[in-house]
Amino acid sequence: MPLPIPMDDKMKTNVIIQGDCIKEMKKLPDNSIDLVITDPPYNTGVNYGKSKDKRKNYIKWCVKWIKECERVLKSNGSIYIINYPENNARILSESLKQTNLLFRNWITWHYPTNIGHSPKNYTRSQRSILFYSKGNKFKFNLEEGEVIDDLIRMNLVKNTSKEKVKGFPNQIPEKLIELLVKISSNEKDVVLDPFMGSGTTAVVCAKTDRKYLGIELNPKFIKIANKRLLGKE
């Protein structure tokens, strides 16, 4: 079944723009986005086809795109950044110095794993998610009396997972993005993912009646994402 794709209004939404996210975000108006959720390259050398995921000035580069995210966010908007903890620790430190974003929480995403074991190290089984708001009046949609922990336990997308798409190396689980989208945005809100990859954020937005705006360097991945949006994967 094709997924419902919400209708556009003034700002072009429900599209994935091909290009560099910093350059493309510069074309977006100030205060136009309700929520940013992103899972950028982790600087581990993954081959994304159009980009080498290995930068000498990785943290400096992260701060550059985070500043653009801050500019385009509305005053009640929020931002989530998924990464390895050792990267997020440095990103957090620099972003606190170089932006006015308000740091809200460090969320740990813990996943069971059956790969990456070493006799001389602890097996990596977590990523962290930095949560910031732009102002103090940010959305946080919990039911009356409901609480949520800053530890999320959820499986990675495995090769055998139902949602796994072909041709993309590291897909984030839809359930994880859905949790963040529902807590930090309302229906019809605009959610930006500047590193859209295989389109997980877009698919979740389409399913939850949010508008998405994606940026992705590799046109092959945009094809995969658009195919996924049409329910063809």
Ligand SMILES: C[S@@+](CC[C@H](N)C(=O)[O-])C[C@H]1O[C@@H](n2cnc3c(N)ncnc32)[C@H](O)[C@@H]1O
């Ligand atoms: C970790 S992946 C995102 C995966 C995504 N969350 C998913 O579930 O499919 C990072 C993505 O950022 C893209 N990318 C790398 N540098 C970029 C840039 N400067 N601008 C836009 N996209 C970029 C890569 O091509 C890759 O698809």
